[in-house]
Amino acid sequence: MHEFSICRDILAAALEEYRALDPAPKRLKAVRVVAGGMHQIIPEYLATAYGILSRDTPAAGSKLDLVIKPVTGRCRECGWEGEIVPPFFQCAACGALAIDLMQGRELYLDRLEVEDHEHERDQGL
Amino acid sequence: MSTREIRVYKDLMGANEKWAGATRTLLSDQDVVMLNLIGSPGAGKTSLLEAMTPHLSKQARFAVLEGDIETTRDAERLDRLGVPVSQLLSGGACHLEARLVNQALTDFPLRDLDLVFVENVGNMVCPAEFDIGEKAKIAVLSITEGEDKPLKYPLLFREARAVVLTKTDLLPYLEFDLPACRRNIAQIDASLPVFEVSAMTGEGVPAFADWVINTPQTVL
Ligand SMILES: Nc1nc2c(ncn2[C@@H]2O[C@H](COP(=O)(O)OP(=O)(O)OP(=O)(O)O)[C@@H](O)[C@H]2O)c(=O)[nH]1
Ligand SMILES: [Mg+2]
Ligand SMILES: [Zn+2]
Numbered sequence: 001m002h003e004f005s006i007c008r009d010i011l012a013a014a015l016e017e018y019r020a021l022d023p024a025p026k027r028l029k030a031v032r033v034v035a036g037g038m039h040q041i042i043p044e045y046l047a048t049a050y051g052i053l054s055r056d057t058p059a060a061g062s063k064l065d066l067v068i069k070p071v072t073g074r075c076r077e078c079g080w081e082g083e084i085v086p087p088f089f090q091c092a093a094c095g096a097l098a099i100d101l102m103q104g105r106e107l108y109l110d111r112l113e114v115e116d117h118e119h120e121r122d123q124g125l
Numbered sequence: 126m127s128t129r130e131i132r133v134y135k136d137l138m139g140a141n142e143k144w145a146g147a148t149r150t151l152l153s154d155q156d157v158v159m160l161n162l163i164g165s166p167g168a169g170k171t172s173l174l175e176a177m178t179p180h181l182s183k184q185a186r187f188a189v190l191e192g193d194i195e196t197t198r199d200a201e202r203l204d205r206l207g208v209p210v211s212q213l214l215s216g217g218a219c220h221l222e223a224r225l226v227n228q229a230l231t232d233f234p235l236r237d238l239d240l241v242f243v244e245n246v247g248n249m250v251c252p253a254e255f256d257i258g259e260k261a262k263i264a265v266l267s268i269t270e271g272e273d274k275p276l277k278y279p280l281l282f283r284e285a286r287a288v289v290l291t292k293t294d295l296l297p298y299l300e301f302d303l304p305a306c307r308r309n310i311a312q313i314d315a316s317l318p319v320f321e322v323s324a325m326t327g328e329g330v331p332a333f334a335d336w337v338i339n340t341p342q343t344v345l
Pocket of ligand 1: 164165166167168169170171172173199246247248291292293294295322323324325326
């Protein structure tokens with residue numbers, strides 16, 4: 001279920017950015033989202049949610065690209081830095097259960113891909 | 126066909142973070158500590174608040190914000206005990222967001238309070254993602270849910286500052302492996318305090334209530 005609530009936020013943000021584009025593009029082709037591994041997003045569920053929630057919006061028919069960033073952390077005991085595989089927040093070097101997260105909590109709209117009207121491109125050239 | 130790429134780099138939690146920040150300022154100005162209780166439906170969140178009430182009300186002035194998808198039953202349970210309570214209906218959403226909480230807090234007599242508990246919507250996943258401006262998230266896990274739940278929902282146990290294991294009076298009837306549960310929690314965050322409580326018998330309730338009164342203000 002949490003893919004639906006995340007997807008609602010993705011769509012709202014993407015549509016807000018898309019509608020603010022000037023000149024207005026012909027259509028929205030793709031939306032790229034970057035999510036840290038801590039969010040435990042299941043890509044297929046997010047894609048399903050996106051397909052359903054984008055219906056009857058300018059995002060209908062566009063593609064959602066999800067880039068998942070691995071979780072990384074730093075050991076408070078020995079200073080080791082590296083990838084963490086949740087739910088095991090353990091230092092790979094000394095075994096300490098003392099990991100501060102460095103990456104993995106992020107969730108942001110990275111970019112939009114839009115298709116412009118042909119004449120606009122001509123004018124631009 | 127001409128395709129354009131537009132870099133956005135927009136934090137999807139941005140709007141929520143702003144409200145959470147406003148709430149944090151509001152609460153710290155009034156010296157109020159807010160705790161966000163998170164656990165699955167039926168984990169025993171309301172029962173824990175009910176059981177803590179006699180103990181807490183001797184030492185602190187507190188109020189409760191009840192988050193529910195529908196119905197005001199939980200709020201009524203606490204109201205019966207004389208606890209100031211306000212109901213937040215999430216209107217179908219599986220978690221509370223910072224704006225709703227901020228608005229509800231403006232109806233509270235914050236000047237006359239030391240503590241605010243938020244009982245989040247019953248769910249172990251989504252509420253863990255959302256900062257509502259609390260001082261600390263508290264994970265509420267009942268032993269009937271199984272000792273593996275911390276491993277399945279690591280975000281909650283990573284974000285929480287304490288864990289309350291509820292319904293311990295049922296231990297004799299279940300195959301719940303308490304040491305394994307504690308090990309699973311420690312895997313995620315070894316510094317997390319874990320409280321074993323039974324709202325039914327009252328066992329362990331004073332220890333958690335004391336932690337609530339003494340710890341979040343100073344340490345967290
Ligand atoms: N045996 C036993 N049962 C408990 C205990 N605490 C709660 N329960 C029972 O568990 C059920 C759910 O308790 P609630 O306190 O309503 O749980 P909740 O987490 O507030 O539930 P929602 O708000 O609906 O998500 C009720 O039937 C309670 O009587 C306990 O310590 N021991
Ligand atoms: Mg409840
Ligand atoms: Zn180490």
